[in-house]
Amino acid sequence: MKLAADRLLGIVLIGLAAFVAVQAMQLEVPFSYDPVGPRAFPLGLAIILAVLSCVLIVKPGSNETWPGRQLGMKLLLVLATLLVYALLFTKLGFIITSLLAVTSLSRIFGASWGKALLTGGLMAVVSYFLFTHALGISLPSGYWVEPLL
Amino acid sequence: MFDFLIHGFDVALSPLNIGLAVLGALLGTLFGSLPGIGPINGIAILMPLAYTLGLPAESALILLAAIYTGAEYGGRMSSILLNVPGDAGAVMTTLDGHPLAKKGLAGPALGLSAISSFVGATIAIIGLTLFAPLLAEVAVMFGPAEFFALMVFAFASMSVMMGKDPIKTAIGAVLGVLIGTVGVDSSTGVLRYTFDLPELYDGIDFVVMIIGLFAISEILLMLEHANRKDGNDGLPPLGRVFVSLKEVVACKWTMGRSGLIGFIIGILPGTGASVAGAVAYTTEKRLSDKDNSFGTGNMRGLAAPEAANNASAAGSFVPMLTLGIPGSGTTAVLLGALMLYNITPGPMMFSERPEVAGGLIASLYIGNIVLLALNLPLAGVFARVLTIPRWVLVPGIAILAFVGVFQLHSNLAAIYLMLIIGIFGYLLRKLGFSLAPVILGYVLGGLMEQNLRRALSISGGDLGILWQSGISLGLWIAAFALLVLPWLLPKLLQAKTRKA
Numbered sequence: 001m002k003l004a005a006d007r008l009l010g011i012v013l014i015g016l017a018a019f020v021a022v023q024a025m026q027l028e029v030p031f032s033y034d035p036v037g038p039r040a041f042p043l044g045l046a047i048i049l050a051v052l053s054c055v056l057i058v059k060p061g062s063n064e065t066w067p068g069r070q071l072g073m074k075l076l077l078v079l080a081t082l083l084v085y086a087l088l089f090t091k092l093g094f095i096i097t098s099l100l101a102v103t104s105l106s107r108i109f110g111a112s113w114g115k116a117l118l119t120g121g122l123m124a125v126v127s128y129f130l131f132t133h134a135l136g137i138s139l140p141s142g143y144w145v146e147p148l149l
Numbered sequence: 150m151f152d153f154l155i156h157g158f159d160v161a162l163s164p165l166n167i168g169l170a171v172l173g174a175l176l177g178t179l180f181g182s183l184p185g186i187g188p189i190n191g192i193a194i195l196m197p198l199a200y201t202l203g204l205p206a207e208s209a210l211i212l213l214a215a216i217y218t219g220a221e222y223g224g225r226m227s228s229i230l231l232n233v234p235g236d237a238g239a240v241m242t243t244l245d246g247h248p249l250a251k252k253g254l255a256g257p258a259l260g261l262s263a264i265s266s267f268v269g270a271t272i273a274i275i276g277l278t279l280f281a282p283l284l285a286e287v288a289v290m291f292g293p294a295e296f297f298a299l300m301v302f303a304f305a306s307m308s309v310m311m312g313k314d315p316i317k318t319a320i321g322a323v324l325g326v327l328i329g330t331v332g333v334d335s336s337t338g339v340l341r342y343t344f345d346l347p348e349l350y351d352g353i354d355f356v357v358m359i360i361g362l363f364a365i366s367e368i369l370l371m372l373e374h375a376n377r378k379d380g381n382d383g384l385p386p387l388g389r390v391f392v393s394l395k396e397v398v399a400c401k402w403t404m405g406r407s408g409l410i411g412f413i414i415g416i417l418p419g420t421g422a423s424v425a426g427a428v429a430y431t432t433e434k435r436l437s438d439k440d441n442s443f444g445t446g447n448m449r450g451l452a453a454p455e456a457a458n459n460a461s462a463a464g465s466f467v468p469m470l471t472l473g474i475p476g477s478g479t480t481a482v483l484l485g486a487l488m489l490y491n492i493t494p495g496p497m498m499f500s501e502r503p504e505v506a507g508g509l510i511a512s513l514y515i516g517n518i519v520l521l522a523l524n525l526p527l528a529g530v531f532a533r534v535l536t537i538p539r540w541v542l543v544p545g546i547a548i549l550a551f552v553g554v555f556q557l558h559s560n561l562a563a564i565y566l567m568l569i570i571g572i573f574g575y576l577l578r579k580l581g582f583s584l585a586p587v588i589l590g591y592v593l594g595g596l597m598e599q600n601l602r603r604a605l606s607i608s609g610g611d612l613g614i615l616w617q618s619g620i621s622l623g624l625w626i627a628a629f630a631l632l633v634l635p636w637l638l639p640k641l642l643q644a645k646t647r648k649a
Contacts (some may be wrong), residue, residue: 006580006581007579009580011274013320016388018341020327023341024341027339027341027534028339029339030459032335032339032366034336034337034602034606035605035609035610036601036602036605036606037337038334038336038337038339038341041330041598041602042315042327042341042342042361042581043328043329045323045327046328048319048323049320049323049324049327052316052319052320052323053320054317056316056317056320061314061317061581061582062314062623063318063579063581064578064580064581065374065582066579067609068374071372071373074372075369075372078368078369079369079568079572080370082365082368082568082571083545083568084233085547085551086551086561086564086565086568088558089551089555089560090561094552098548101544101548102544102548105540105543105544106540106541106543106544108372109371109372109539109540109543109544110538110539110540111540115540116540117281119540119541119543119544121546123545123548127548127552131552131556135198135201135202135370135625136201137552137556138556139555139556140555143520145587147611
């Protein structure tokens, strides 16, 4: 099983090398005094990558253990949390989104609801004032706050 | 000859810079003590802070370097107390450090490791002071062809020394270089691999890359240990707090030897603290393990890797400051940080920007003393950091990552890119890659291409220029030997024994 992962990776990387090479060949290069131009370097890299990938397919190395179903679900939850955090970051503002994101992450990493909510509230508010007042970073306050200010 | 150092102390002794060295040492030790966060992650997470503060280049570098050396100190906490190395450099520290803690000697072990770290770092910083200006004088003669050959050598040395799988190290480096080619080509204005996305025209931003690759992937990786009990089930008691003078004196030659080994290994490009610690430990075991007590809580077995990994951290500044070639993943990050200030480290830095080169070296002396002063009395406080639960740590890292990227770019595209790079970093780590080559490739790739193209425009396209001079030819041969020997030597030896 672990051998298969590296072989698959090798094939994917050869695909990447081919893609890099094709893209490099398609570059339209204006006349310049540079005898190498922007194509050669990526082309060379693509060749090296392809050769190394072939070695990897022939002699696969070891992998870490892959997450099982339960861990995979948590992984997706973390990614979803981070994505939602990013999506709403400017819309709802730093405090609200951080409260949500921190609470959610805390929960996923094993805190009880109470602890997670407390961490979320404290971290969102304290870090907002720390960043904006002590460090002078401007953070999105969110559309909902602006009318209140 | 030491004008730069005198000038450097002028810079480093300004109240702002002393304050930054202390702050960096403190933050670095705290971050290094956090389970799973090594120097490179610590710098990645804290780097945006340096920019936010609007610091001049030398001050930012002093802060970041103090975080780096501080994190090397902090890494020993979880190694000794929990048997969990904070990063690759601290692996050897667990071998004798944890048995000592189990014997109830955690306090003396922490004390001794702080002193060994101090001695090792001091040896290496003196080495850096003596050696760097000399190397810089030689390196001034380097043209683009020599730099290109030097980078080939650096990648070769890295593939052989770094990580356990040379093929994967090399692939990681190539992937890093490829990521570096994204964006507008500086000499022709051609857009490469931007897929018509305006956000990519300037290339993949350094801060986004670092934070994504290290901080975000670390969050994903930590999930696996979320349910494992860390420090929560109680730290071993520290025992008596201070290490006795007799114990320290018994290790004096160990520290000296290991510091020297660490410094030399640190200079070689691509070989970082992990190699230094391992070589120092095995050397010391051979030299002074008379009663076979290494691995069961021998003080020397703890002093050796601790002196060596801190020495290698200081040693890795040598190639970075004089040649512009980082000696480790962490110095690659520092190099990238300097480039954000439009400073390209290299041989000219000692003459053109002495306040940066000298200020950094001087601040290493100061930082080292600060670290010893912080670490001896405060070991117990730093040990508490280990008990911070992950459900507090992870959201904290997430907030720092988001704010760090957002305040530099004020747009969401950078944050999405950071998340994508984070997933990429997670997959690489899961596939058995180490991330240091990727970041070295990313930082060095652009310079490598520039030097190659500059060399070939000088020669009018003739490839011969690349190995024309003695220096570059020597580097090519050295690089070739590095790649071939590890593969060839065992076969030759085998052939010999078969004959005999």
